[in-house]
């Protein structure tokens with residue numbers, strides 16, 4: 140790739156809108172925390188664990204991801220995990236990030252909701268002080284569990300309402316359509332949270348329709364199968380519903396055979412608010428800049444395309460108009476001064 144475009148990608152201020160905090164758990168930190176908490180691991184070394192990162196589909200990955208998360212027990216563990224991600228995001232010139240967390244992954248093991256959220260938000264506060272990085276937190280329900288379990292999780296979340304900006308849906312997609320969570324998302328909206336949902340990752344375009352029509356999702360996570368349905372593409376453009384696409388994730392989970400097949404160009408050409416994100420960077424071989432760089436290379440994206448993707452990341456963020464204007468001005472200043 141052209142050195143100048145590479146530098147432009149690395150330096151451009153950007154927002155990350157699709158990253159699971161449990162998916163930023165690096166093998167070295169997994170072993171460190173497992174050791175200090177006396178939790179046995181199935182793997183004998185960092186190298187052995189890394190070797191297991193060879194996935195045929197979403198479920199293969201989720202099995203390992205939930206296994207690693209089981210070493211997280213104390214508030215300090217969640218703090219260390221989050222601080223480690225935010226350091227990397229800052230290095231990639233991420234100036235705003237909206238982080239997913241999966242409370243049920245921890246509460247079902249007896250770790251309290253407060254332990255999880257207090258550790259994460261303390262690291263978010265420290266990162267703001269230290270690096271000026273802006274952050275929001277999005278709670279996700281695990282869709283392989285019941286709607287009742289999601290309702291109980293929402294109850295726990297209400298005690299920490301001011302720390303959570305939006306509620307989403309993740310985990311095993313096929314067989315667990317958004318409609319399964321219709322009632323609980325009515326409550327989510329009544330409580331004033333923004334709504335997002337993973338849809339159209341491994342699942343069909345129909346699941347994206349359900350997410351926007353039944354759950355009234357304001358942003359779709361992945362959504363790559365939308366490209367199969369021209370009416371849906373038109374709907375996403377018309378209603379200005381952003382997609383948080385994660386190219387390296389799609390490649391590693393075999394949603395696509397080649398990065399060339401991630402439909403970022405189709406979304407850009409259609410005028411859909413598409414963004415690039417890392418999803419679970421410690422498992423998929425790269426953080427946000429790696430996603431931008433490898434996608435730009437595979438799709439021959441121009442500097443102008445990169446600018447649009449970075450701008451879209453701010454347009455698609457759950458921030459105030461004042462914050463949005465601040466970031467858009469930062470972006471414009473960067474554009475005008477980059478040589």
Ligand SMILES: Nc1ncnc2[nH]cnc12
Pocket residue numbers: 159162197309310311312337340388418419
């Ligand atoms: N890519 C993904 N899809 C669904 N659920 C997830 N949880 C973490 N990463 C996920």
Ligand SMILES: [Zn+2]
Pocket residue numbers: 157159309337360418
């Ligand atoms: Zn995801």
